[in-house]
Amino acid sequence: MNKSFTSDAKILIASDITSDAKLVKRLLDSEFDNVFVSPDPDKAVADFDQHRPDVLVLAFKELGKSERHCLKLYRHGNTANFHPHRSIVLCNQEEILRAYKLCREDIFDDYVLFWPMTKDAPRLPMAVYLALREMSMCKANSPTTAEFATEARRLSTLGNLLNQQLTLGEEYVESIGRAVAQADLVASAAFNDFSQRLARNELPNVLEIKNADGFQKEVGHLKHEAIEVPGNSLMNSVKPLKQWAGELREATAPHLKSINALNTMATSIPSMLLVVDDDEFQHNILNEILKKENYQVQFATNGIEALNVLRKTRPELILMDVVMPGVNGIEVVKKIKSIERFADIPILMLTGKSERTVIMESLKAGACDIIVKPFVRDALLAKLNHTLKKA
Structure with missing residues (x-):
């Protein structure tokens, strides 16, 4: 790959073990000019905000720590939510299937079997190259269909x-x-x-x-x-x-x-919707209803996944569940509305509760309407159509 392609690219290595971060940095220094380390979890948000990396390498020995690190970036910082970047998680043999699942669910963008260091040492820099290539194509491409x-x-x-x-x-x-x-x-x-x-x-x-x-x-x-x-x-x-x-x-x-x-x-081109709900049964119901109405649907099971999807694409409307593990839907709405380039995306809340407090908090956070579960198909579609026409 042309060296000029990566000359300005920034790679940030996050870890809770300084020696591991330095090990990964030595591996990448020969290929990339701007490689930085973030070995202190207490400074994770500040390091990300300072370097604004194109690629974030999560060099933790456990996937759970990598997940918590990303959660902290998205929950306590704004830069990670809107700054375009790709995340690569390092994993061990025992957690490789889980790493695959997390990437498939858009928690991370790619994984590399790294612990203990394998014979395929170039695999990590290759993953970084591929991430940068994808980033470059996204920047160069015309608007999506x-x-x-x-x-x-x-x-x-x-x-x-x-x-x-x-x-x-x-x-x-x-x-x-x-x-x-x-x-x-x-x-x-x-x-x-x-x-x-x-x-x-x-x-x-x-x-x-x-x-x-x-x-x-x-x-x-x-x-x-x-x-x-x-x-x-x-x-x-x-x-x-x-x-x-x-x-x-x-x-x-x-x-x-x-x-x-x-x-x-x-x-003739389907409107793209993002459904954020941790209930797979709800995914199946909504997928069946919405695809029959010629909507293109993407799914996320929590706030982190939703923000990852927004980094890569822009839906015309978001259906957001209120009760989810980790960060609840109302907090995710506040986060989305605080980011200027996402603020005008209309959000409909999905909730099994019709209490006045839930409705008022959702509307105050920035949602434009409420859909109470279990929902009626025609009522759901009517609210979708009405909201999209107003957008």
Whole structure:
């Protein structure tokens, strides 16, 4: 691999044994320029925040310690939650199946059989290379199809709004024209009626007409100046508005057509949802319901998994269980909402409790609605659709 590819990459080795951290560092120093160690668990968050690594190597002798280390980073620090990085956990032969499961569940990104040191020493630097390659591809790639579809759907909403406003504007222009014409007719009729009553001397106490021809001439002149000229001026002032509305409609027509076509393509791409729930039975139920409705679904069983998923992809909506082991769902929502680039992702809470305190705490944390378990399929889908349209 090209050396320039890794020249700026940062690797942080976390361990609770200084000699182990230094051992791993010596192995990686020959391949990478910026390798740092974090041997003090009390400084784990500070070390991560300081170095902001591209790859975190967890060099603990026990997987449980690696899990607790990551939990501490995500629970007590903000950098680990939003800084793009990959995690590699070192394990022993007895824990290799568990390491595989933890990586499959997105707790870690990769594992290396390392304790005791195997003959395959290059396996660790190779795993780091692969992690950096993946990071580089993610940075270089264009937006994902799902992200593009999300923006296309939002653009379609804007197109519909523009079309509605154009129609409303045209209706306003037409109503103004009708109002001006009606006002002209009413004023002319009232003026004619008044002048005719005067001409017939029906208002002797108001005015006596001595020269009928001269009166009619003056009345005609006054009508022209006071009613017809201003009326024509108002009608002429409406014409440019009408012409502008028509030209705007014509100019935007091809763009609105393109937006509609783009939306048609976007609707064929499933919206991506993240379900955070520790109950596998709930996973199966939601997976069956949501996939039939053309949703793409990712699952996490706890807050750490959820934050790991968010580091790599961006769902359009999150379904979050309230009661989970470790950090509860309300705390995970607070963490997600505290990170600027995730703050606008709508979150629906899944809970078996409908107590007012649970509802209020969930909404206060940043959730936009509550779904009480066991949920009704149609009600669930209705809330999903409503929330996605508002997003």
